[in-house]
Amino acid sequence: MDFFAYQQQARRYSALLLVLFTLAVLGLVLALNLLVGWLVVLGDLRHDYRHLADLPPVIYGWTTAITLALIGAGTLRRLWELSAGGPVVARLAGARWVAPDATDEQRRRLLNVAEEIAVASGLAMPRIYLMQDEPGINAFAAGRGPADAVIAVTRGCLERLDRDQLQGVLAHEFSHLLHGDGRLNMRLLGLLHGLTAPGALGLWLVHSATPSLSSRGRLARGGFPGQLLVGGLLAAVGYLGVFLARLIRAAVSRQREHLADAAAVQFTRNPRGLAGALRRVRDEADGAALRSRQAEAFSHMLFATPHRTWFSALLATHPPLDERIARIYPLFERRSNREQALDNSPSPALEPVTVPAASLAGRVGEIDLASLGYAASLIGAIPPPLRQATQTGTGATALLCGLLADQDETRAPARSAVLGPAVAVFADQLGAAARRLGPRFRLPLVDLALPALLAQPPAWRRKLVDDLQALAGGASGNWPLLALLRHHLLPSAHTGRSSQPEPDDVRVVLRTLADCASDGAPDAYAAACAQLHLPALPMTLAQSAFDGALQRLAGAPLMQRLRLLSACALAVSHDGVVEVAELELLRAIGAALDCPLPPVVGKAA
Numbered sequence: 001m002d003f004f005a006y007q008q009q010a011r012r013y014s015a016l017l018l019v020l021f022t023l024a025v026l027g028l029v030l031a032l033n034l035l036v037g038w039l040v041v042l043g044d045l046r047h048d049y050r051h052l053a054d055l056p057p058v059i060y061g062w063t064t065a066i067t068l069a070l071i072g073a074g075t076l077r078r079l080w081e082l083s084a085g086g087p088v089v090a091r092l093a094g095a096r097w098v099a100p101d102a103t104d105e106q107r108r109r110l111l112n113v114a115e116e117i118a119v120a121s122g123l124a125m126p127r128i129y130l131m132q133d134e135p136g137i138n139a140f141a142a143g144r145g146p147a148d149a150v151i152a153v154t155r156g157c158l159e160r161l162d163r164d165q166l167q168g169v170l171a172h173e174f175s176h177l178l179h180g181d182g183r184l185n186m187r188l189l190g191l192l193h194g195l196t197a198p199g200a201l202g203l204w205l206v207h208s209a210t211p212s213l214s215s216r217g218r219l220a221r222g223g224f225p226g227q228l229l230v231g232g233l234l235a236a237v238g239y240l241g242v243f244l245a246r247l248i249r250a251a252v253s254r255q256r257e258h259l260a261d262a263a264a265v266q267f268t269r270n271p272r273g274l275a276g277a278l279r280r281v282r283d284e285a286d287g288a289a290l291r292s293r294q295a296e297a298f299s300h301m302l303f304a305t306p307h308r309t310w311f312s313a314l315l316a317t318h319p320p321l322d323e324r325i326a327r328i329y330p331l332f333e334r335r336s337n338r339e340q341a342l343d344n345s346p347s348p349a350l351e352p353v354t355v356p357a358a359s360l361a362g363r364v365g366e367i368d369l370a371s372l373g374y375a376a377s378l379i380g381a382i383p384p385p386l387r388q389a390t391q392t393g394t395g396a397t398a399l400l401c402g403l404l405a406d407q408d409e410t411r412a413p414a415r416s417a418v419l420g421p422a423v424a425v426f427a428d429q430l431g432a433a434a435r436r437l438g439p440r441f442r443l444p445l446v447d448l449a450l451p452a453l454l455a456q457p458p459a460w461r462r463k464l465v466d467d468l469q470a471l472a473g474g475a476s477g478n479w480p481l482l483a484l485l486r487h488h489l490l491p492s493a494h495t496g497r498s499s500q501p502e503p504d505d506v507r508v509v510l511r512t513l514a515d516c517a518s519d520g521a522p523d524a525y526a527a528a529c530a531q532l533h534l535p536a537l538p539m540t541l542a543q544s545a546f547d548g549a550l551q552r553l554a555g556a557p558l559m560q561r562l563r564l565l566s567a568c569a570l571a572v573s574h575d576g577v578v579e580v581a582e583l584e585l586l587r588a589i590g591a592a593l594d595c596p597l598p599p600v601v602g603k604a605a
Contacts, residue, residue: 017184017252021191024244028195029067035237036063070201071241075194082186085148086141087127089186089301093140094292095129095152100452101391106158112379113167114151117174117267119444120375122587122596124488126151126177127451130158136289137161137281139303141173142189143182145594147454147491151177154290161277168264168274169303175263176301178596181256185301188252192245193297199238205231246317249300253317261324268372271328278304278328282321374599378444382437386445389430393456396449397464398423402431403442404481406473418467439581440599443588446481450488461489469543477516477581479543480588483550487592501556503534505549506564510571511539512546513589517572517582524574528567550592561593 037052040059082088090097098107111128118125126141126149134154143149151173157166176182205227265271281287281304288304295306300317318324379387389395398419405415405427416424434445453461465486472478507529514525522536529536553564568589572582583599590597 017187017191017248020248020251021195024195024241024248025068025071027244028071028198028238028241029064031237031240032067032198032234033060033063035233036060039233067198070197071194073194074197074200075191078193079190082190086143086150086182086186087129087148089140089142089189089298090127090129090150090152092294093129093131093152093298094133094294095131097455098128098130099391099455100448101388109163110153110158110166110170113163113170114174115379115448116372116375117167117170118375118447119378120372120598121174121178121267122591122598123174123178124149124591124596125447125450127454129153131155131290131292134290134292135159136286136306137169137277137284137304138288138290138306139169139173140185140298140301141176141182142185142301143177144186145183145491146177146591146596147488149177149182156286160280160284164268164270164273165277165280166273167268168270169277171264171267172260172274172303175260175267176256179259179263181260181301184252184256188249188300189297192248195241195245196238197241199235199241202231202233202235202238206235246299249317253300254319257318258324258327261328265328275325275328278321278325282325375444378441378599379448382441382445383433386430386433386437387448390445390448391452393452393460395430396452398427399430399434399445400449400464400468400485401471402427402429403434403445404468404478405431405471406475407431408473411471411473415471418471439584442481443484443584443591444599446484446588453485453489458490465489469547472543474543476512476541476543476546477585479512479546480550480585480592482543483547484588484592486547487551487554501553501560501564502549504539505552506532506534506567507537507539508541508545508549509553509564509589510567512541513568513585514571514574515541516585517579524571527574528571531567531570532563550589554593558595561595565590565593565595565597 034052036059037055040055041052081092087097098111100111102108102111107130110130114128115125124146126143126146129150129152131138131152131154135156136154137156137160139151139153139157141149141151151170153166153169157169161169176185208227208231261274264274268274288302288306290298290302290306292298295302299305299307302318304321305316305318386399389399401415401419401423405411412424415427418424419427434441453464456464465482468482468485472482510528511521511525514521514528517524526536553561556564565586568586572578572586587597587599
């Protein structure tokens with residue numbers, strides 16, 4: 001299944017979620033109306049009601065309105081909480097951010113594995129969280145998009161899994177992010193919270209009534225408070241909402257877990273790693289258990305189900321572990337027959353991978369062993385001072401300023417004025433070292449720096465983006481990376497979704513890329529426009545126009561963005577040669593459009 005098919009399936013699951021949620025709300029409303037009607041008939045307080053149908057409609061109307069208000073309030077409250085993105089989900093789960101400059105051996109291994117997969121997939125490095133108080137083996141991914149994506153793992157993953165098994169778990173979670181499951185997970189979390197609101201209100205009424213009974217002694221006198229009765233019945237009927245929520249989680253999640261397992265094996269080409277992690281979950285006593293009170297609410301987004309009761313198995317959000325392992329191992333066995341030995345470590349794969357230029361856009365969302373090995377080798381080749389600079393906000397700022405600033409000597413006073421004399425010298429040194437590595441390191445360095453930058457306050461990030469824009473000057477080769485940084489660091493600046501991309505925005509992007517990539521820029525621009533059936537009108541290029549165009553295009557439908565990326569691929573390959581720098585420009589534009597391309601590095605295609 002390709003990237004587009006995955007995304008389409010995510011949309012179908014979102015539509016299925018809304019349908020199931022609507023049916024569940026109707027079922028809960030019906031159940032509560034039956035409860036209220038039964039209580040009134042049973043009580044027969046002022047009238048001789050013998051049947052539910054005898055009751056005045058106003059009773060059902062008020063019951064329906066109050067039920068909908070409860071569900072709506074619960075849903076909106078949780079959706080509002082989640083509007084801040086993946087980090088909120090991680091905090092609700094009791095996870096803590098793992099700083100990029102962590103020196104602890106286990107945390108360092110976790111970050112290294114995550115960075116390799118991020119670089120290999122072309123996906124921006126998500127923020128990594130650790131559930132320190134959880135000894136079980138589990139993990140989850142959440143986020144509305146790459147800018148606020150997080151992956152959280154338990155302490156058990158670090159202490160009980162070897163490197164290959166940890167890589168399998170992280171690849172599974174990266175697959176969820178890459179294919180749009182993070183957004184679906186958050187929608188599930190918000191909508192289903194509302195379904196449990198009536199039951200939660202019932203429990204609250206019971207709990208709040210219990211101490212009053214003890215203190216006032218009314219129970220001892222034989223009195224039976226109405227609050228306790230109403231609360232108990234509401235909690236009992238409200239449990240239907242919990243049941244329906246579990247049913248919906250199971251219906252939406254199961255198949256996507258199979259797909260994430262398959263994608264993780266495809267990423268790593270190492271089924272032993274993922275299967276080994278699943279076997280540990282199956283065979284060890286506490287498996288994937290979680291102590292968090294949020295475990296039930298988060299069950300649909302976890303690596304493995306945290307419960308092992310027969311009832312949980314009936315409504316499990318994940319396929320049985322034996323079934324998941326069985327689906328992975330046949331792939332492994334067939335591969336082993338062809339390849340007598342399977343090296344568990346990533347292949348160095350530093351040799352360029354030759355891919356036909358026409359298929360470049362078709363590689364969106366793909367990752368393979370060569371890319372994973374290439375990413376590991378690439379990160380290993382980054383000099384320690386540059387690597388350390390990506391791990392702190394100050395270091396990452398200096399690195400990006402040095403890498404993206406206009407290096408004209410006449411601009412030196414401007415750099416010193418913006419950064420300060422000392423930081424400007426440091427930035428120049430880092431920038432020179434980064435440029436010596438070559439163009440294939442530019443986007444990975446930006447990706448690796450993002451977690452440290454995203455940890456800074458919004459005002460700090462805005463100033464950084466403004467400073468970078470001022471320092472970059474008119475060098476159009478830096479525009480895609482600047483747009484990518486704005487896309488991730490200032491997500492509030494994005495425009496709303498549009499149905500169709502504006503032709504002028506498309507032309508600006510194609511013309512800029514053609515100018516950066518090809519000696520025959522006018523012909524490349526015309527060919528790329530022709531592929532999209534657009535007239536190649538003359539364009540006046542400016543950094544602000546390119547930045548705005550790419551922001552608006554990032555909100556276009558997925559199919560339109562993929563078509564644009566295909567035209568961009570044509571622009572860089574029109575002269576018959578695809579240089580590494582051109583591919584990296586294409587990858588930067590793909591990342592800014594939320595269509596990540598793996599590092600298909602090659603001198604020519």
